[in-house]
Amino acid sequence: MNTILKKSSSFFDVYERRPGSDKLTTTYCPGCGHGVLHKLIAEALEDFGVRDKTIFISPVGCSVFAYYYFHTGNVQVAHGRAPAAATGIKRAHPGSIVISYQGDGDLAAIGTAEIIHAANRGEGITVFFVNNAVYGMTGGQMAPTTLIGQKTMTTPRGRTVENEGYPIRMSEIIATLDAPVFVERVMIGDTKSTMHTRQTVRKALKLQIEKNGFSFIEVLAACPSQLKMTPSRSKLWVKEVLEKYFPLGVCKDISIEFEGRKFARKDVKNDELHDILDLETAQVDLEKISQFQDKPINEEIKVAGFGGQGVLSLGTVLSEMGMRHNYEVSWLPSYGPEMRGGTANCSVKISKKKIGSPLVANPTILIAMNRPSLDKFENDVISGGLIIYDDSLIDRKPVRDDVDIIPIPATKLADELGNTKTANMVIVGALIEYKDLMSQKVVLESLGDVLKRKNLVELNQKAILRGAEFIKNLKK
């Protein structure tokens, strides 16, 4: 039987994407490692029957044009970002075979973060890292793997430890991580090393096909043009010089014990989204709120106190309840470091009119739950406004004489109920009673929908009633 020797079917027959008249040869220089490695990959894809499933990611560098040759899905990406793009691709199509192909500048300099983290996540991809110790396409500059003493366009007197540091051994770094399954450094130098590289390429791809495992194959290769050597001399240099600093061999191999990486994607139907996204919405019962329909409410409320006093949730409960009374409502927290630094405040607007800025600068109502809050915001309250303050914690009276003032021992009352943290709800009860803002019935009924901790609903209902009772007694 005769065998017709031809190039792999994973390559295009004719390189139509290549500009110019030559559509049959590659753009790679004689002696360059890319052409050989491309061939080894293409043959493996064909032999394993996965060409159609393969997505090849071209980097920036000489192999940017890998898509001229590979008859696979092709994505060309930004400098250094192939492992990040590979992450997005593989997670979209978990059944595909994703190859991230990078050079030394791309992977070990500008893209260091991306390769480390893709490896650390153990993405189900195969990374081919071509290390030829120099920038090829960009014009012969120093690579992170350039050897000490090696002259390049940016190390004209040779790389020095003092100025540029040492060449980086990426395989050894990647092998320290837990997630990678197979890490090996190979070489395209002589026939023997190339044949071994062929085996390694196949093992790495098979690992992705069968177990969705991450593998990292560093390939020492020649760049005759930038090394300014003949092809045969440059290959000898790889073997005799480069390999001394970058020893060949397996850095990590857990392929036998590795059980495979699972895919997390699943199909979810549209009608399941309502529950998944927690799209439950609050109904407005017009009958129950009828007496509040025509009230010209326009309150701007500032709630302030220590972090942990439930200042923000006091605001959200007021807003949520306002929403259930068909009011326009907004809530805005003081966010960021201030929130984490011990004091907290929020702005709440409850109005019959459309709300402009959600920020309350001059409140109609100030709720002060500690002394610093009273000190900070007392003067901002509009004339004729209201100050509610917790006089079980604040040791001074407000000085304003042009506003209503209600001292309420909210924390003390909450303690009596058995939980200091319900002080905020005592104030909610007091406020809606005093201002006749909302239906107490609706507030009590919907508290369970609003509070995150369902086991505390009953206690908080009691706190609201306690606050209301306090005001009723005050009015007597």
Add this chain to the structure above:
Amino acid sequence: MAKQFLKGNEAVVKGAILAGCRAYYGYPITPASEIAHAAAMYMPLAGGTFVQAESEVAAINMVYGASSAGERVMTASSGPGISLKQEGVSYCAGAELPCVIVDVVRGGPGLGNIAPEQSDYNQVVKGGGHGNYKVLVLAPNSVQEMCDFGMLAFDLADKYRNPVYVLSDGFIGQMMEPVEFPEPVITIPEKAWAIKGNDETSNNLITSIDLDPDDLERHNQKLQQKYAIIEEQEQRAEEYRTDDAEIVLIGYGIISRIIQTVVDELREKGVKAGMLRPITLFPFPKKALEKLTETTKFFLTVEMSNGQLVDDVRLLVEGRKPVHLYTRMGGNVPSTKEIHDEVMKLMRLS
């Protein structure tokens, strides 16, 4: 009229998932972090992917990959993070990849602060990265619109194969308001150009490189034609009491809510004021502005940036009417009173 009370940063994620988005790649940053929190909570439950990327740069390139693969995908950040993403956005625009980016703008420059600003206008609306490209920009002014624009952005992105921004700010992202949820999107357009890891798409190529100047110029011209169609078809603006307005206040996002209140106050005093609120910042609502240029006596642009918006207004008004600027920066949000006072001052002067 059933509603849910939630944060802008959460609403945009729910909107996105209802729009069929099933992938989120992002890096935490205040005041945008709740977007990542919500995506981390809901994306996997909805059958999708959430990855906290190692950097903003990696995040946008994960988006690039997912979009190449045909997914509806999003990311979000704030000023400094958007600056880092710009190269990747340029690649997306060059390779014509649809994606949605939410920018919850904070105070700058540099580390600045985390209070709201609108100082990303130039870096978002003007493209921001390298090359001759444009991105669509939607500017919500409420939590409801964070949800609605979260959906609309994906339709526009797919329609034009282009990145779309939702340009928000610290207030719109952090505040809570009632939201009515729209119905989920039933069908997402088929993307024959995408790479799906199958035989049918193994001839497809996603790239932005083209070494031949003539070819690259043709590609650029094709992009410009697309942007011209977008300018023609996608201008969106809200006009408020402009019919007989002699003074038109211009502002987008959170500012539009404040100037709408100012307009009402001025009207009560008998001042014929109105508001033009750009909803799309690219395309800028030229048609609406052109019409108002004929009727108004002067414009007052209000922005939380150093005149970045007013540049676009002045470019279009071309000196035919005075265009004034009132600006606050550093995270300060102007009050209705200070804008009101500014209008009264300008009226005395004019």
